[in-house]
Amino acid sequence: MAQGAIVGLSLAILSLPRYIIAANLTCVCEQPDCESSNCTGEVCFESKHLEEGVLVHKKGCLRDPKSVYCKGSDTDTYGIRCCWADMCNANFTIQLPGTEKPGEIPSLQNLLLMTLVPLFAVLILAVLLGLSAWKVAQSRRRQMLFGSDELGDLDFMLKASAVGDSTLDDLLNDDCTTGSGSGLPFLVQRTVARQITLAECVGKGRYGEVWRGIWHGENVAVKIFSSRDEQSWFRETQIYNTVLLRHDNILGFIASDMTSRNSSTQLWLITHYHEHGSLYDYLQYTALDVENCLRLAASIICGLVHLHVEIFGTQGKPAIAHRDLKSRNILVKSNKQCCIADLGLAVMHSQSNDNLDIGNNPRVGTKRYMAPEVLDEQIRMDCFESFKRTDIWAYGLVLWELARRTVVNGIVEDYKPPFFDMVPIDPSFEDMKKVVCVDQQTPTIPNRLYSDPTLSALAKIMKECWFQSPSARLTALRIKKTLKKLSNSFDKPKQHSNCRDTLWDQRSNF
Ligand code: ADP
Ligand code: MG
Numbered sequence: 011m012a013q014g015a016i017v018g019l020s021l022a023i024l025s026l027p028r029y030i031i032a033a034n035l036t037c038v039c040e041q042p043d044c045e046s047s048n049c050t051g052e053v054c055f056e057s058k059h060l061e062e063g064v065l066v067h068k069k070g071c072l073r074d075p076k077s078v079y080c081k082g083s084d085t086d087t088y089g090i091r092c093c094w095a096d097m098c099n100a101n102f103t104i105q106l107p108g109t110e111k112p113g114e115i116p117s118l119q120n121l122l123l124m125t126l127v128p129l130f131a132v133l134i135l136a137v138l139l140g141l142s143a144w145k146v147a148q149s150r151r152r153q154m155l156f157g158s159d160e161l162g163d164l165d166f167m168l169k170a171s172a173v174g175d176s177t178l179d180d181l182l183n184d185d186c187t188t189g190s191g192s193g194l195p196f197l198v199q200r201t202v203a204r205q206i207t208l209a210e211c212v213g214k215g216r217y218g219e220v221w222r223g224i225w226h227g228e229n230v231a232v233k234i235f236s237s238r239d240e241q242s243w244f245r246e247t248q249i250y251n252t253v254l255l256r257h258d259n260i261l262g263f264i265a266s267d268m269t270s271r272n273s274s275t276q277l278w279l280i281t282h283y284h285e286h287g288s289l290y291d292y293l294q295y296t297a298l299d300v301e302n303c304l305r306l307a308a309s310i311i312c313g314l315v316h317l318h319v320e321i322f323g324t325q326g327k328p329a330i331a332h333r334d335l336k337s338r339n340i341l342v343k344s345n346k347q348c349c350i351a352d353l354g355l356a357v358m359h360s361q362s363n364d365n366l367d368i369g370n371n372p373r374v375g376t377k378r379y380m381a382p383e384v385l386d387e388q389i390r391m392d393c394f395e396s397f398k399r400t401d402i403w404a405y406g407l408v409l410w411e412l413a414r415r416t417v418v419n420g421i422v423e424d425y426k427p428p429f430f431d432m433v434p435i436d437p438s439f440e441d442m443k444k445v446v447c448v449d450q451q452t453p454t455i456p457n458r459l460y461s462d463p464t465l466s467a468l469a470k471i472m473k474e475c476w477f478q479s480p481s482a483r484l485t486a487l488r489i490k491k492t493l494k495k496l497s498n499s500f501d502k503p504k505q506h507s508n509c510r511d512t513l514w515d516q517r518s519n520f
Contacts, residue, residue, distance in 0.1 A: 038100045041068040053077055054099040057090040058106050065106070069099050194265055196251075203267030203278055206232060212287065215338070217242055217354075217373070222283055229283040230264060234276065241371040242354025243268075243277040248369075249353050253327045259313030261341060261351040284349070286342035289408070293337065293415045293425045300464050302346060303416040307409055307468065308493045309347035310340055314405060315486045317350065318398050320361055328358040328367075331397030334375045335404040337411050337427075359394035366394050377442045378428060379404040382450075382478050385443040389480075399480035405489070406475025409468055410453045418462045428453050452476040467496050 037054030039047055051071025058067050072079065072092065080092035089104040194202065206223040212231070213220040217239030223232040235243040247266040249255070255263065262282035269276050286292050289306070298306070320329040332339075332350065339352040355375060358367040368391070375384065381403035383389040383396070390396045407428040414423040432451055433441045445451045455472065459465040471492060474484045484492075 035071065035094065035098075036096045037071045038069045038097060039071065041070050044070065048097075053080060053092045053094055054097070054102075055080070055090055055092045056099045056102045056104060058088070058104045060087040060106065069102075199265035199280075200267055202265045203280055204269075206230060206280065208232060213291075215352075223280070225280075229285075231281045231283040233279040233281070235279070237275065237277075239354070239373065240275075240277060241369070242352075242373060243279060245356065245369045245371050246279055246353045249330070249356055249358065253330070253358070254325055255316075255327065257313060257316045259309050259347060259349050260316060261349045281351070282349075284341040284343050286344070288338045288351075289340040289342055289348055289411075290337035290425075292342040293411060296415070297422045298412065298416045300416055300418070300462055303412050303468070304464055304493065304497055305346060306342070306348050307412055308490070308497060310350065310408060311405065311486055311490045311493055313348065313350040314401060315490045317356075318401070318486045320359070322362075328360045329394060329398075331357050331359075331394065332401050332404075333357060333397055334379070335401050335408065336376050336379045337408055338376075340408065357394065357397050366392065375400070375404075377437055377439055378433070379407055380442060380446070381480065382447045383480055385439065386447045396480060398486070399483050402475050402483045402486065402489075403480075405486070406472045407453065409472050409475070410455070413459055413465055413468050413472070414456060416459075416465060418458050418465060421458050423456060450478060464496055467492070 034050070034052050035054055036048050036050050039045075039049035049071040051073055052075040053072040054069075055072055056067075056069045058065060060066070075094065077092065079090055086106065089106050091099070091102055091104055093099055093102065202225060206225045208221045208223050209229075210222050211219050212222050215233075218233060218235040221232045221234065223230045243266070250263040250266065261284075263279075264282065265278075265280040267278045267280070269278075289310075314332070314335070317330040317332055321327045330353070332353065333355040334352060335350070339350065340348045341351050342348055355369075355371055355373055357369060359365065377385075381389075381400040384400055389400065410428060411425070415425055416422065429437070429442070429445060429451075431454070432445045452473070455469045459469050471484065471489055474482075475489075477483050
């Protein structure tokens, strides 16, 4: 009611005829009673009010310099402003809540401001949210792998104390390494990684580069994963850090590190360095004698047995299937034994809780080495044994690569990859499927191998790795035992006994 009375009264005053207003100030006059665009009075005013939903806008003069209307407070439907100077109501505007100046179209500048500012704010907010989500994800991932993200001063303390002037052997053989799978404690891993100088690129794989690096004067291999193969780094790091995998025929793990460089994430896996490179590289330029062939083959199967077997107890390990065994993923050590590398696709199994851990890697194995059940997609992915059997298929192919490069009666073949004469250089899944599943072909075994008893035995093993039916294939342990026998019956036991002892007398030899 009171509000209505004020509005009514004010409207009456605003409409006062010009002749009863004292004339000291000149004001803008915009209302129906104005005689011209100016009026004179003691006070200039501007008012707005809503009349049946329509905005009425007035400017004019008041007689009383202390007019009570100038003291009225604005409401949602009514507002007035007074001023006491000539023409002071010229540019004077009142904004009633929810109303615009009548007929006023927001300027382009205002329009831009009104749309761009909130848009910009939303964008910045989204970027900030994205960044913080990324940071949280990074931190979670690091926590999953390394247990803690808070390194701070401790990092420097460890640098000074644990790493110090140690050699890699000191570090890796130290008791403190037992807490984290087959590697160093996580903080030392990071410290070691950041003290490495990269010397030369020694290999480019499908998923990244391998560098020779130098740590405290010792060679180390640094595999730098491309960001698209992040999952392989993650998997390999996870396996090395949770499983006790120290074995002469498994590539020795040193450290894993994830850093942010130039706003991109760099993923490093640091392992022992083997100057001969991969078995694939080695076979390009090396012809083998039968004994060396057997030695390389035996060392690979020792590594594979160690992977495949589950060992119980505190120093135990789950069973592991490699899933990408091939000559490029096997390295040749200076003692002419091999070690198996690249666990980026490996799966783990524990009998105790029948837990099959397949990981989360979209990568698939190498087509050329895929077993028939993988190519025709009949493999039972829920059964760990299936994965071991695909490793055996691939082992047979590696054996074939070795045997072709072994000199018998002065004859040797050039290096060729398996199925070189049956599929193109970079075979497709379909190419391989046609040869391996439909035509059920296996690599051709050179006849000359049958003139040597050891190589004949190797040829027999190959064939038993290549049965179409996965369950008919040999197991790694069976192959190991056969190779051990072959090795025992070898011609020159004394001369090489030491080598063989170190090869066979390992934890997996039971
Ligand atoms: P990708 O998985 O991307 O194919 P690999 O781990 O197989 O990468 O390594 C690619 C190449 O780098 C190998 O074929 C080998 O020549 C070389 N290489 C890898 N690891 C080592 C190592 N520890 N010591 C020496 N050379 C290595
Ligand atoms: Mg590889």
